[in-house]
Amino acid sequence: MALEPAxxxxxxxxxxxxxxxxxxxxxxxxxxxxxxxxxxxxxGGKATQxxxxxxxxxxxxxxxxxxxxxxxxxxxxDLELALTTDSFVVKPIRFPGGSIGELAVNGTVxxxxxxxxxxxxxxLSLILEEGLASDDLRAxxxxxxxxxxxxxxxxxxxxxxxxxxxHADAMYVCTTGIGRRDPRARLSTDALRPGDRIxxxxxxGEHGTAIMLARGDLGLDAEIESDTRxxxxxxxxxxDAVGPSLRCLRDATxxxxxxxxxxxxxxxxxxxxxxxxxVPVTPEVGGASELLGIDPMYVANEGKLVAFVAPEAAxxxxxxxxxxxxxxxxxxxxxxxxxxPGMVLVATGFGGKRVMDQLVGDPLPRIC
Amino acid sequence: xxFVDEYRDAELGQVLAGEILATVEPGRHYKIMEVCGGHTHxxxxxxxxxxxxxxxxxxxxxxxxxxxxxxGRVDDGIALAREPSVILTCFGDMMRIPGSDGSFLDAxxxxxxxxxVYSPLDALRIARENPxxxxxxxxxxxxxxxxxxxxxxxRAKAEGIRNFSCMCSHVTIVPPLRALLDSPDLRLDGFIxxxxxxxxxxxxxxxxxxxxxxxxxxVAGFEPLDVLQSIHMILRQLVExxxxxxxxxxxxxxYDGNVQALKVLSEVFELRPHFEWRGLGFISQSALRLSxxxxxxxxEQRFAVPGVRVADPKACQCGEVLKGVIKPWECKVFxxxxxxxxxxGTCMVSPEGACAAYYNYxxxxxxxxxx
Numbered sequence: 001m002a003l004e005p006a007x008x009x010x011x012x013x014x015x016x017x018x019x020x021x022x023x024x025x026x027x028x029x030x031x032x033x034x035x036x037x038x039x040x041x042x043x044g045g046k047a048t049q050x051x052x053x054x055x056x057x058x059x060x061x062x063x064x065x066x067x068x069x070x071x072x073x074x075x076x077x078d079l080e081l082a083l084t085t086d087s088f089v090v091k092p093i094r095f096p097g098g099s100i101g102e103l104a105v106n107g108t109v110x111x112x113x114x115x116x117x118x119x120x121x122x123x124l125s126l127i128l129e130e131g132l133a134s135d136d137l138r139a140x141x142x143x144x145x146x147x148x149x150x151x152x153x154x155x156x157x158x159x160x161x162x163x164x165x166x167h168a169d170a171m172y173v174c175t176t177g178i179g180r181r182d183p184r185a186r187l188s189t190d191a192l193r194p195g196d197r198i199x200x201x202x203x204x205g206e207h208g209t210a211i212m213l214a215r216g217d218l219g220l221d222a223e224i225e226s227d228t229r230x231x232x233x234x235x236x237x238x239x240d241a242v243g244p245s246l247r248c249l250r251d252a253t254x255x256x257x258x259x260x261x262x263x264x265x266x267x268x269x270x271x272x273x274x275x276x277x278x279v280p281v282t283p284e285v286g287g288a289s290e291l292l293g294i295d296p297m298y299v300a301n302e303g304k305l306v307a308f309v310a311p312e313a314a315x316x317x318x319x320x321x322x323x324x325x326x327x328x329x330x331x332x333x334x335x336x337x338x339x340x341p342g343m344v345l346v347a348t349g350f351g352g353k354r355v356m357d358q359l360v361g362d363p364l365p366r367i368c
Numbered sequence: 369x370x371f372v373d374e375y376r377d378a379e380l381g382q383v384l385a386g387e388i389l390a391t392v393e394p395g396r397h398y399k400i401m402e403v404c405g406g407h408t409h410x411x412x413x414x415x416x417x418x419x420x421x422x423x424x425x426x427x428x429x430x431x432x433x434x435x436x437x438x439x440g441r442v443d444d445g446i447a448l449a450r451e452p453s454v455i456l457t458c459f460g461d462m463m464r465i466p467g468s469d470g471s472f473l474d475a476x477x478x479x480x481x482x483x484x485v486y487s488p489l490d491a492l493r494i495a496r497e498n499p500x501x502x503x504x505x506x507x508x509x510x511x512x513x514x515x516x517x518x519x520x521x522x523r524a525k526a527e528g529i530r531n532f533s534c535m536c537s538h539v540t541i542v543p544p545l546r547a548l549l550d551s552p553d554l555r556l557d558g559f560i561x562x563x564x565x566x567x568x569x570x571x572x573x574x575x576x577x578x579x580x581x582x583x584x585x586x587v588a589g590f591e592p593l594d595v596l597q598s599i600h601m602i603l604r605q606l607v608e609x610x611x612x613x614x615x616x617x618x619x620x621x622x623y624d625g626n627v628q629a630l631k632v633l634s635e636v637f638e639l640r641p642h643f644e645w646r647g648l649g650f651i652s653q654s655a656l657r658l659s660x661x662x663x664x665x666x667x668e669q670r671f672a673v674p675g676v677r678v679a680d681p682k683a684c685q686c687g688e689v690l691k692g693v694i695k696p697w698e699c700k701v702f703x704x705x706x707x708x709x710x711x712x713g714t715c716m717v718s719p720e721g722a723c724a725a726y727y728n729y730x731x732x733x734x735x736x737x738x739x
Contacts, residue, residue, distance in 0.1 A: 014697065015697045018697040021703050022703050025703075025707070036477045037477060038473050038474060038477040039477070219486070290369070290372070293409075346415070349376060350376055350381050350416070351415070352414050352415020352417070353418045354412060354414075354415040354418070355728065
């Protein structure tokens with residue numbers, strides 16, 4: 001910084017006490033105390049965290065679950081596997097750049113890939129609303145088959161349920177995936193070290209923006225397509241290029257890149273600094289976000305990953321990402337730091353700094 | 369993006385920051401209030417306070433229209449939404465504001481039909497599409513959003529749409545400023561004037577601030593260079609011992625405002641004798657209600673709205689925080705009874721409110737260093 005602001009007065013005793021209370025409250029495990037489930041519990045922010053850490057994890061008492069990975073590690077004799085599951089409830093079911101069927105395959109494949117596992121097979125469960133047009137179902141089944149072929153995974157089991165009209169919205173798709181953990185991978189959410197670089201595999205915010213516009217109630221029109229794709233080729237390339245130097249991978253789905261960074265800053269007790277000017281965003285997504293008052297860092301992606309890499313391997317990792325289809329726009333956006341632990345900071349394009357916090361609920365358009 | 373990036377130029381920002389540093393007198397402390405929540409958002413988004421010398425302090429003002437809605441009015445909205453015939457429509461940022469028993473989001477989760485809209489015209493469209501339902505638009509905002517509500521009501525009247533009404537909580541900008549300025553313990557040196565409101569009301573209504581209260585006002589735009597330049601203009605007034613209304617946002621704000629919008633406002637609305645502001649209490653003639661000509665569209669007349677007043681908790685000291693009398697952590701309930709998850713006062717409700725910002729970024733807000 002060019003300016004040296006004068007030192008602030010030291011905090012008083014009372015202020016110290018209050019700050020202490022806040023820090024104790026923050027460090028406590030999230031509690032789930034809400035009387036009802038609201039949309040915020042599904043938005044990937046603080047409310048979701050309270051549900052997972054305050055209800056699910058304690059109830060199931062699984063060490064693997066406690067690691068909070070995108071997929072759980074399972075070992076069968078000497079075979080190292082990864083298992084994950086996901087449900088897809090997107091509305092509308094078809095949108096520019098993809099559809100619910102493709103998402104259901106790529107989403108689960110990507111959760112496996114983020115655990116450093118080569119996706120092998122999927123199960124497929126469909127919940128269909130009475131009255132769904134058969135042509136719509138056929139189109140989605142074809143989309144699922146196509147996406148599975150592209151991702152090189154086999155659909156090996158399935159289930160179908162039909163519910164009365166109004167009890168589901170067209171169709172919901174659930175997929176469970178199994179993969180084989182790659183011996184080149186040494187990934188963990190608490191492996192981040194100060195100095196590590198933060199990479200994203202391309203321009204961000206496209207999926208969430210495409211969905212918002214496709215719902216049609218914003219009255220905005222722009223050529224923005226969902227980025228849904230399998231990320232295993234990108235992970236494969238990263239493991240090949242920098243294997244042991246790769247600390248952790250996350251696909252930046254619900255809650256966007258900002259949520260991934262916050263989760264990992266907490267999990268590894270490190271700080272992060274993001275250089276806003278280096279974050280790749282297309283002019284279309286940038287413009288739509290500007291109009292809606294939404295930060296693309298919080299918008300969902302379905303084909304972008306965030307990679308944390310040891311500093312000496314960052315250049316090779318970036319080069320590897322850029323050679324993979326869909327990774328041409330990969331960028332180094334920031335660095336892992338020591339202080340203040342658990343916090344993500346942004347060096348804004350304008351030259352200031354601010355905290356990039358977790359979302360409290362869904363990102364809501366602002367009027368003021 | 370053209371016409372946007374020009375106002376976000378980091379190099380020019382550094383130049384302005386340097387000029388600000390050269391303008392301030394060392395040893396003197398400057399407290400400047402940005403009145404409008406939109407400015408608070410810009411300051412936060414671009415990290416503008418990070419570019420200011422330590423003796424220039426920004427105080428977040430009362431200009432966040434959702435945060436100033438008192439709990440009783442939120443409760444009234446929820447009561448309306450619970451009527452089986454009613455579809456309640458509102459802007460997105462209203463959804464999380466807590467009433468005495470939860471927010472609109474909570475009420476929606478419990479089954480009330482509450483829908484987020486981006487314009488009051490969307491609410492009117494919902495009314496046309498649902499002729500067997502009563503569609504209520506929960507109108508909030510300063511003079512900035514009031515004209516769009518007014519035009520929507522005019523259209524509803526012209527089209528004879530009978531199942532549309534408006535629960536009006538529009539507020540006006542001058543009375544709360546006057547209330548703040550009237551308090552004897554005020555500790556502010558100048559004001560960043562609300563640019564968006566001023567596009568409607570103009571800069572002239574703020575002349576009373578330098579004239580009667582001896583504080584400079586600079587009506588400002590919302591890009592980071594706008595905000596920095598406005599701070600510089602206020603500091604120069606203070607240092608040069610001048611005191612006047614200046615218009616930094618002249619590319620958008622006409623000094624006399626938008627005459628047509630003001631005409632529509634006076635046609636559709638009239639002043640309420642009193643209105644309660646969360647954290648600030650009752651302020652005379654500080655809000656709008658529908659005029660007699662539009663009484664048929666007034667949800668408060670069409671439905672039995674409980675209208676129960678829910679007092680701000682006694683311990684809440686938002687008023688003093690807003691006036692710059694105390695720091696957030698000096699409030700009796702800060703961080704204990706009042707937290708961002710369960711806010712009591714207006715300053716904790718909005719993530720950009722002074723208390724919420726301090727709670728979230730606490731120690732870090734003092735020393736912005738990463739190592």
